[in-house]
Amino acid sequence: TNNAFVNSLRRIMLSEVPTIAIDEVNIYDNTSVLFDEQIALRLALIPLKTDMESYNLPDECSCNREGCTLCQVSLTLSAEGPKIVYSEDLISTDPKILPADPKIPIIELKDGQKLFLEAIARPGLGKNHAKWQAGVACGYKNMPMIAITGCDQCNACITECSQKILKPQGNTIVVIDPFKCTLCRLCEDACDVNAIKVEEDEKTAIFNFETDGSYTAQELLLQATNILQRKANALKDTLQTLQ
Numbered sequence: 001t002n003n004a005f006v007n008s009l010r011r012i013m014l015s016e017v018p019t020i021a022i023d024e025v026n027i028y029d030n031t032s033v034l035f036d037e038q039i040a041l042r043l044a045l046i047p048l049k050t051d052m053e054s055y056n057l058p059d060e061c062s063c064n065r066e067g068c069t070l071c072q073v074s075l076t077l078s079a080e081g082p083k084i085v086y087s088e089d090l091i092s093t094d095p096k097i098l099p100a101d102p103k104i105p106i107i108e109l110k111d112g113q114k115l116f117l118e119a120i121a122r123p124g125l126g127k128n129h130a131k132w133q134a135g136v137a138c139g140y141k142n143m144p145m146i147a148i149t150g151c152d153q154c155n156a157c158i159t160e161c162s163q164k165i166l167k168p169q170g171n172t173i174v175v176i177d178p179f180k181c182t183l184c185r186l187c188e189d190a191c192d193v194n195a196i197k198v199e200e201d202e203k204t205a206i207f208n209f210e211t212d213g214s215y216t217a218q219e220l221l222l223q224a225t226n227i228l229q230r231k232a233n234a235l236k237d238t239l240q241t242l243q
Contacts (some may be wrong), residue, residue, distance in 0.1 A: 002202055002203055002205060003140075003142070003201070003202070003205070006058060006140045006205045007140070008018075008228055009207070009221075009224050009225065010135075010138045010139070010207075010209070012141060012224040012227050012228055013134065013135030013138050013209060013220060013221075014126055014133060014135050014136075015125060015126040015127035015133070015140070015225045016125055016126070016127060016224075016227055016228065017078050017125075017126070017134045017135065017215070017220060017223045017224055018050070018052050018057055018123045018124065018132070018134075019047075019048070019050045019123065019124070019126075019132050019133075019134045019212070019214040019215070020048045020050045020051075020052075020055065020073065020097055020123050020124075020214070021044060021045075021046075021047075021048060021121060021122070021124060021129075021131040021132050022040075022043045022044045022046065022048070022075070022119045022120070022126065022131070023044070023072075023120060023121060023122040023131075023188075024071065024119070024120040024122075025030075025039070025040040025043055025044075025117055025118070025119045025120070026117060026119075026120075027039065027115075027116075027117040028039070028116045028117060028118070028119070029114050029115065029116040029117075030114070030115055031112070031114050031118075032081075032107055032109055032110075032113045032114075032115055033110075033111045033113075034107055035182055036191060038147055039060055039106070039107060039115070039117070042106055042107070043090075043106065043119050044092040044131045045118075045130075045131055046087050046090075046096055046099050046100075046104055046106075047100040047101070047212040047213040048098065048099060048100065048121055048214060049096065049097060049098050049099075049100050049213070049214060050097070050134070050214040050215060051096045051097065051124075052123065052223075053070060053121050053131065054070075054094075054096065055070060055072075055073075056070050056071050056123065057071070057123050057124070057125075058072075058093060058122055058123065058124075060073045061210050067120070071122060071123065072120050072121065072122045073092060073093055073094045073097045073120075073121050074092070074118060074119070074120055074121075075090045075092045075093070075097075075118070075119045075120075075121060076090070076091050076094045076115070076117070076118050076119070077089055077090050077091070077106075077115065077117050077118075077119070078115070078116045079109060079110050079114070079115050079116075080107060080109065080112075080113070080114045080115075081108075081109030081110045081112060081113040081114070081197050082110055082111045083108075083109055084105055084108045084109075085106045085107050085108070085109060085115060086102060086104060086105055086106060087099035087101060087102055087103070087104035088102035088108060088141045089102065089106070090119065100212065100213025101213055101231060104152075105147075111194050112223065133212065134211055134212060134214050134215055134220055134223075135209050135210070135211060135212075135220055135224075136209075136210050136211070136212055137208070137210045138207075138208070138209040138210075138211060139207075139208050139209070140205045140206060140207045140208065141182075141183060141200075141205065141206050142183075142200035142201055142202055142204065142205055142206075143178070143200065143201040143204035143205065143206055144178050144179075144181035144183055144198060144199075144201075145178075145198070145199045145200065145201050146175045146178055146181065146196065146197070146198050146202065147196070147197045147199075148172055148173050148174075148175075148195055148197075149195060149197075150193060150194075150195045151171070151172045151193075151195040151196070152193050153168065153171065153172075153173075154191075154192070154193075155168060155173075156191060156192070157173060157187035157188075157190050157191050157195075157196050158173065159190070160186045160187050160189070160190040161186065161187050162184065162186070163177075163179050163180040163181060163182060163214045164176075165178065165181055166187065167179050173195075173196070175219050180204060181198070183198060183200060185198050209221075
């Protein structure tokens with residue numbers, strides 16, 4: 001069904017689109033007020049721009065997870081206070097793998113405090129850890145279809161609509177923006193003459209999602225569709241071997 005297809009894309013965006021994130025931190029000098037573990041956690045959650053055409057997942061790399069230039073990238077940070085250390089202060093050995101936002105604050109160093117570290121970033125999947133989750137706030141709904149007939153212009157539906165997408169026009173009510181409809185159907189309940197009917201178009205979905213910055217929205221959607229297609233082809237091949 002259409003819902004099953006869209007939900008598959010949603011789940012893949014959240015858990016199976018690979019991204020690159022900081023996975024290991026070697027701290028050589030830290031005289032700040034934060035423990036090493038706290039700094040490492042903050043670094044791991046900084047989204048990095050991802051180029052999976054140049055990198056392999058560690059489990060799929062020919063180095064057998066020993067670590068090479070095809071499955072990991074090094075970033076260094078050297079800072080001395082007084083200053084606020086931002087994500088842009090991370091220096092990457094690969095110019096394509098950089099923080100998605102250069103102004104993510106990491107720590108504030110006071111006068112005389114120092115921080116010197118090396119971070120190792122590796123590709124991974126969101127289902128293994130949230131730091132590799134490319135898609136966030138992924139959700140969908142069927143396209144609302146709002147029909148209005150026999151309206152007596154009581155305007156009760158306009159008052160009840162929380163999204164304010166209904167307005168009077170002439171002898172009837174018109175829908176301003178059907179995309180904002182939440183399908184709550186409170187307008188139906190408020191109408192005593194049953195002039196308004198809200199239904200769902202099960203063949204059309206409104207899909208809303210955001211990325212953490214590792215991909216653009218278009219890139220993330222294409223990555224998810226390619227992964228879904230590979231999974232479908234693998235299932236098809238498996239079924240054919242059973243015949």
